[in-house]
Amino acid sequence: MAEPLIRIDGIAKRFAGRDGTPTTVFKDLHFAIEPGEFVALIGHSGCGKTTILNILAGLEPPSAGYVIVGGREVAGPSLDRAVIFQSHALMPWLTALGNIAFAVTSRWPGWSRAKVRAHCQQYIDLVHLTGAEKKRPAELSGGMRQRVGIARALAIEPKMLLMDEPFSALDALTRGSLQDEVSRICAETRQTVFMITHDVDEAILLADKIVMMTNGPEAKIAEIVVNTLPRTRTRYTVHREPHYYPIRNHLVDFLVSRSKQFNDAMPAAYDPKHPPLVMPGLASTGSQPAAEAPLRVPPGTKPLAAVAR
Amino acid sequence: MERFHAWRAPALSLLLFLLFIGAWHAATLPTASEQVVDPEYAKLVGTAAATGQKSAFPTPADVGAKIWEHLKAPFYDNGPNDKGVGIQLAYSLARVIAGYLLAALVAIPVGFLIGMSPVIYRALDPFIQVLKPISPLAWMPLALFTLKDSGVSAVFVIFICSLWPMLVNTAFGVGAVRREWLNVARTLEVGPMRKAMRVILPAAAPTIMTGMRISIGIAWLVIVAAEMLVGGTGIGYFVWNEWNNLSITNILTAILAIGLVGMALDLTLARLTRLVTFPE
Numbered sequence: 001m002a003e004p005l006i007r008i009d010g011i012a013k014r015f016a017g018r019d020g021t022p023t024t025v026f027k028d029l030h031f032a033i034e035p036g037e038f039v040a041l042i043g044h045s046g047c048g049k050t051t052i053l054n055i056l057a058g059l060e061p062p063s064a065g066y067v068i069v070g071g072r073e074v075a076g077p078s079l080d081r082a083v084i085f086q087s088h089a090l091m092p093w094l095t096a097l098g099n100i101a102f103a104v105t106s107r108w109p110g111w112s113r114a115k116v117r118a119h120c121q122q123y124i125d126l127v128h129l130t131g132a133e134k135k136r137p138a139e140l141s142g143g144m145r146q147r148v149g150i151a152r153a154l155a156i157e158p159k160m161l162l163m164d165e166p167f168s169a170l171d172a173l174t175r176g177s178l179q180d181e182v183s184r185i186c187a188e189t190r191q192t193v194f195m196i197t198h199d200v201d202e203a204i205l206l207a208d209k210i211v212m213m214t215n216g217p218e219a220k221i222a223e224i225v226v227n228t229l230p231r232t233r234t235r236y237t238v239h240r241e242p243h244y245y246p247i248r249n250h251l252v253d254f255l256v257s258r259s260k261q262f263n264d265a266m267p268a269a270y271d272p273k274h275p276p277l278v279m280p281g282l283a284s285t286g287s288q289p290a291a292e293a294p295l296r297v298p299p300g301t302k303p304l305a306a307v308a309r
Numbered sequence: 310m311e312r313f314h315a316w317r318a319p320a321l322s323l324l325l326f327l328l329f330i331g332a333w334h335a336a337t338l339p340t341a342s343e344q345v346v347d348p349e350y351a352k353l354v355g356t357a358a359a360t361g362q363k364s365a366f367p368t369p370a371d372v373g374a375k376i377w378e379h380l381k382a383p384f385y386d387n388g389p390n391d392k393g394v395g396i397q398l399a400y401s402l403a404r405v406i407a408g409y410l411l412a413a414l415v416a417i418p419v420g421f422l423i424g425m426s427p428v429i430y431r432a433l434d435p436f437i438q439v440l441k442p443i444s445p446l447a448w449m450p451l452a453l454f455t456l457k458d459s460g461v462s463a464v465f466v467i468f469i470c471s472l473w474p475m476l477v478n479t480a481f482g483v484g485a486v487r488r489e490w491l492n493v494a495r496t497l498e499v500g501p502m503r504k505a506m507r508v509i510l511p512a513a514a515p516t517i518m519t520g521m522r523i524s525i526g527i528a529w530l531v532i533v534a535a536e537m538l539v540g541g542t543g544i545g546y547f548v549w550n551e552w553n554n555l556s557i558t559n560i561l562t563a564i565l566a567i568g569l570v571g572m573a574l575d576l577t578l579a580r581l582t583r584l585v586t587f588p589e
Contacts, residue, residue, distance in 0.1 A: 089489035138588035
């Protein structure tokens with residue numbers, strides 16, 4: 001079996017508490033992301049979502065376990081994994097174009113000024129910022145700043161995009177239109193994406209697989225929900241799909257109750273190395289919640305984290 | 310809603326200025342009393358002043374006439390003790406700029422180092438804390454003894470007094486660069502030199518410039534005192550020389566010139582600070 005693009009192998013994060021006793025935020029996380037896949041990780045605050053993303057980005061080392069990319073352990077940040085930060089993290093002294101050009105010249109130091117400019121323009125146009133190139137971040141709206149952040153990440157043509165709640169600081173209207181664009185861009189470019197979110201609808205709209213985290217401390221991956229909706233989804237039509245409500249109800253039920261109870265009453269068959277792959281969309285096409293009977297992996301389905309050891 | 314009148318503040322400023330000149334004029338009006346004074350003193354300040362017919366303190370008109378005289382010939386040079394105010398100011402400015410630039414050359418790189426490395430910060434902190442509060446003039450004898458040149462010593466004193474605000478502010482600015490910008494640089498695999506020049510320097514530039522603005526103010530304060538001590542040339546020496554000549558009009562002219570040059574220096578640095586400041 002082919003090696004996935006990125007494999008998370010038993011990572012954990014511990015912090016020393018004030019009295020010296022270590023607190024385990026999460027442990028024994030195993031999952032993998034295939035090329036072209038859009039994976040979302042959903043969970044409540046405090047389960048270490050951002051820490052997981054930082055570990056994947058190489059900004060923070062895990063306390064235990066490994067992240068393997070292309071057969072090598074991640075030792076630090078890389079241009080192959082671009083990060084879209086929650087707070088856009090644009091440099092306020094540079095224009096929108098300058099911010100993107102800084103990333104492009106970091107990626108390709110030998111490029112001529114004209115080539116960098118043309119390359120940046122392509123991504124500015126992609127995120128619909130044409131005309132705002134010369135504006136500083138302070139002159140842009142929140143949505144436009146996040147677009148610059150997205151263009152900066154995409155412009156270095158990374159193998160993988162890591163997004164840390166990229167739309168959480170935006171108002172609902174802006175969030176919606178930006179989600180549609182990210183969905184379109186990722187579908188067009190077949191970009192591999194890992195996204196942290198706490199928004200169920202965002203996860204259903206964008207992600208192919210949704211990794212469900214239980215509450216921290218000692219957070220785990222309870223299960224991985226496969227989004228069985230067709231990949232060309234838009235905000236306006238997604239809720240009319242027959243699979244939409246079963247998946248949505250499953251996710252909401254998980255966040256409301258099961259994310260808390262999971263650690264206390266772990267299913268007997270639970271194996272952290274192979275978290276169950278569930279497809280609530282296939283369980284029922286009615287409007288009833290499908291959470292009561294999560295489907296086990298149908299025979300023949302490729303397990304997400306199955307890796308040749 | 311009250312309309313904003315742009316002329317109100319300048320008009321009030323002008324009024325206050327006229328009131329001040331008027332009060333000054335009234336206080337220095339000649340009085341009619343006949344007083345017998347020491348003939349030596351009369352020779353020194355003029356008979357009219359010594360007999361009380363004329364105030365020993367110059368009137369606004371006297372000072373105005375003197376300023377006009379200096380403005381007509383700011384750069385004359387009639388030997389070591391008689392040079393135009395313009396020349397003296399130029400000497401002082403040259404010393405300030407030399408000492409200040411030397412200080413910037415040392416303070417900004419060292420400040421970078423301190424700001425980036427907590428170990429270096431903690432190692433150098435006790436030295437900085439002890440050296441910072443020392444009056445720059447206290448270094449003067451040591452400078453004269455080791456450097457053996459009064460002009461170089463004055464530059465050294467400017468150097469040492471400009472150093473600390475720039476050093477402390479650079480270290481603070483560099484240390485306070487937002488983590489998210491550094492994380493962006495890390496994910497883009499930016500090398501250390503590029504990171505310092507393209508991320509940390511622009512991010513810390515407003516704080517560094519604030520330190521440089523404080524420094525130029527202190528340097529201009531200190532140069533007057535330093536030149537009074539070392540003598541020879543400079544606006545500080547001019548003030549002291551005119552005190553020895555008992556020319557209060559010249560002293561007042563020099564005081565005004567010092568104020569104006571100080572303001573110009575501060576405005577220049579404020580303008581430069583605005584250039585590197587970015588809106589959040």
